[in-house]
Amino acid sequence: MVQYVRAGFDVSFAALSDVTRRGVLERLGRGDASITDLAEKFRMTLTGMKKHVGVLEQAGLVSTDKVGRVRTCKLGPRRLEEEAAWIERYRQLWDARFDELDKVVEELKQKEKVDGRKKRK
């Protein structure tokens, strides 16, 4: 699991390592915003916010679109891939867990059968 994450998501995780950038993604999850909006919300300079958005954009977590003088940011394609990958890892965890549960249930069923036979005798 860890290897998979390292190989596939290095850039994403580096992008996510910063608390402001995680905040930006959270904010964009609720709707698109301009760099100016984001800079105000996170109380930083336009230049500082541009740099953060640049890192997120490089990671495919955010995409931007410039119309006139306004650059609008929204969640990028990578974010969705990442979610799909996470859900698959989550599914695998539960699959492994339920395989073990199946074994426990099988043992209990066998035990009941044996106990049932004993009782009947």
Add this chain to the structure above:
Amino acid sequence: MDARRESEPTPMKTQTAAERKSERELVVTRTINGPARIVFEAWTRPELFKQWWVPKSMGMSMLSCEMDVRAGGRYRLVFSHPAAPQPMEFFGRYLEVTPHSRLVWTNEEGGDSGQVTTVTFEEKGGKTLLVMHDLYPSKEALDDAIASGSTAGGMGEQFEQLDELIVTLGASAGLG
């Protein structure tokens, strides 16, 4: 009535499905080869629960498991992982316990952002359909759980490795 089929080995493996049902919900389903009565027992008796909740592939071990399975009762699970310096705790409260059909509990280790988990047990032809439903308090809470990997279990150590990785990347690529 089905004695012959019952005594046959059961290589049948049903698929586990997982999906994000909505902005706030995750659902996992799986059919277990046994009656609901027995499956429910395996979820609610600590000595049985311990045998399956931590599959070997997770690389973790369960240090302790306390479960007071009744409405309002508390549970606390403690795990260790070779890469984690501290044991990891998961705890909460049972909101509803309906024998052989329904379990509802809170997940409080993450504070207010924790989900409420509902598991239903539906028996059909000697098998039990399990539906595990996680309801998060907000879209942001589920998004965060996904972004941090927290719900996948035992991902805490990944974050430490991640921190190391970021230091390395930062040094080589000027990121961060």
